Amino acid sequence: MKSAVHALTRDELQQHLAAWGEPAFRTDQLLAWLYQHHVTSWDAMTNLPRALRARLAETFDLRVPARVTTRGAADATTKFLWRLADGALIESVLIPANPALYGEPSDRHTLCVSTQVGCAYGCRFCASGLDGWKRNLTPDEIVNQVLAVERWHAARAARAATEPSPSPAPERLITNLVIMGMGEPLANYDHLLKALRLLNAPWGGGIGARKITISTSGLAPQVRRLADEPEQFRLAISLHGATDPVRSRLMPVNRRYPLRELLAACEYYRTRKGRMLTFEYILIAGVNDSLADARALARLARPLGAKVNLIPYNRVEGLPWERPAEAVCETFLAELERDGVKATLRREKGGDIEAACGQLRLQTLSTDAGPAP
Ligand code: SAH
Numbered sequence: 001m002k003s004a005v006h007a008l009t010r011d012e013l014q015q016h017l018a019a020w021g022e023p024a025f026r027t028d029q030l031l032a033w034l035y036q037h038h039v040t041s042w043d044a045m046t047n048l049p050r051a052l053r054a055r056l057a058e059t060f061d062l063r064v065p066a067r068v069t070t071r072g073a074a075d076a077t078t079k080f081l082w083r084l085a086d087g088a089l090i091e092s093v094l095i096p097a098n099p100a101l102y103g104e105p106s107d108r109h110t111l112c113v114s115t116q117v118g119c120a121y122g123c124r125f126c127a128s129g130l131d132g133w134k135r136n137l138t139p140d141e142i143v144n145q146v147l148a149v150e151r152w153h154a155a156r157a158a159r160a161a162t163e164p165s166p167s168p169a170p171e172r173l174i175t176n177l178v179i180m181g182m183g184e185p186l187a188n189y190d191h192l193l194k195a196l197r198l199l200n201a202p203w204g205g206g207i208g209a210r211k212i213t214i215s216t217s218g219l220a221p222q223v224r225r226l227a228d229e230p231e232q233f234r235l236a237i238s239l240h241g242a243t244d245p246v247r248s249r250l251m252p253v254n255r256r257y258p259l260r261e262l263l264a265a266c267e268y269y270r271t272r273k274g275r276m277l278t279f280e281y282i283l284i285a286g287v288n289d290s291l292a293d294a295r296a297l298a299r300l301a302r303p304l305g306a307k308v309n310l311i312p313y314n315r316v317e318g319l320p321w322e323r324p325a326e327a328v329c330e331t332f333l334a335e336l337e338r339d340g341v342k343a344t345l346r347r348e349k350g351g352d353i354e355a356a357c358g359q360l361r362l363q364t365l366s367t368d369a370g371p372a373p
C-alpha cells in the first residue's frame with residue numbers, strides 16, 4: 001500500500017526526494033501545494049517537473065475526504081460531514097471567533113476535529129459512542145479535516161470575489177484546533193501526535209501548539225504521557241461528574257481510572273505544562289447540576305488552577321437526558337465563581353447546528369443507506 005502523502009513529515013518526504021536526486025527546494029514546493037494551496041491532484045502541482053509528478057503519484061497516495069454535507073450559515077457554526085476512502089463517515093465543526101474558551105487569546109476560527117470512527121468509551125450521554133467503535137483515523141485523515149475546510153473556504157472566497165485573487169495562496173482560515181469531535185483522541189495516541197505535529201509544523205499546518213486543545217474522557221496514563229511530550233498542547237478533561245458515583249454513572253471509563261487517579265495525572269500535567277488545563281462539565285438535569293455538585297467541582301478545580309467550561313446538555317435522540325433550566329445553569333456557574341473558580345457557561349441556542357459532535361453522522365447513517373460498502 002502507498003503511504004498517504006499527508007501523513008509524512010518534511011524530513012520523511014525529503015528523504016524520498018533526495019534518493020531520487022531531487023534538490024531540497026522541490027520538497028518545499030510539494031509542501032506548499034499540500035498545505036497552502038490544498039490541491040487534490042498531482043497534476044495541479046504545476047511547478048514540479050512532469051516526471052517528478054508521475055513518480056510522486058506512483059509512490060504516494062493523495063487521498064482527501066469527500067464532503068457529504070455542510071450545515072450552517074456564513075459566520076456561524078458550520079458542520080461538515082466527510083466520507084473517507086473506505087466509506088466511513090466523520091464530522092468536523094468550524095466555530096468562528098470563539099472568545100477565549102480554553103484560556104488562549106481570542107481567536108478567529110476554531111476547527112473541532114474527529115480522531116476515530118465511532119467511539120469505544122460509551123459515555124451514556126454521547127451520540128458518538130452509540131454506534132460503537134469502528135476504527136482509528138490515520139494521521140492523514142486527521143490532517144485532511146483541516147485542509148479540506150481550508151479548501152472549502154478558499155473555493156467560497158474565490159466564488160465571492162469579483163476579480164480573480166491576486167494572491168497566490170489564500171489566507172488561512174483556521175487558527176485554533178480543538179480535538180473534540182468523534183472518538184477518544186488519547187486512545188489513538190500515536191496517530192494523533194503525528195497529525196498534530198504535521199498541523200503544528202511551520203512548513204505544514206502552521207497552527208501553534210498553544211492553540212491546540214486535546215479533549216479526553218480521562219485516560220490517566222496517556223495524560224501523563226502527553227505531559228512528557230515537548231509541545232505545549234492545551235488539555236481539556238471531560239469531567240461531567242465531581243464525585244466517583246456521579247461520574248461512573250455517566251462515564252464507564254471512570255471505573256478504570258477513578259477521579260483520584262485522573263486528578264493525579266492532571267496535577268502531573270500542570271507541573272509539566274503550567275496552567276493549560278480545562279474541565280468540561282456538561283450540565284444534565286437532576287444528574288450533576290445541584291449546588292453540592294458545584295461545590296464538589298470547585299474543590300477539584302481550584303487546586304489545579306483548572307478553568308471550568310459548563311455546557312448545557314444537547315439532547316440526543318433516543319437518550320433520556322435533559323438539560324437543566326437556564327436558571328439552574330446560572331446558579332451553578334455563580335456557585336463556582338463564588339468558590340474562586342474561573343468558569344464559563346456556554347449560552348447557545350439549542351438549534352440543529354449546535355448539536356453535539358456525532359449527531360450529524362448518526363442521522364446520516366440512519367437516513368442514508370449508510371456508508372458505501
Ligand atoms: N472523547 C473525547 C473528545 C470528544 S467528546 C472526550 O470525551 O473528551 C467532546 C466533548 O463533547 C466531551 O466533553 C463530551 O463529553 C461532550 N459531549 C458529548 N455528547 C454531548 C452532548 N450530548 N451534549 C453536550 N456535550 C456533549
Ligand code: SF4
Nearest residue numbers: 119121123126129217
Ligand atoms: Fe467517546 Fe468522548 Fe463521546 Fe465519551 S464523550 S463516548 S469518550 S466521544
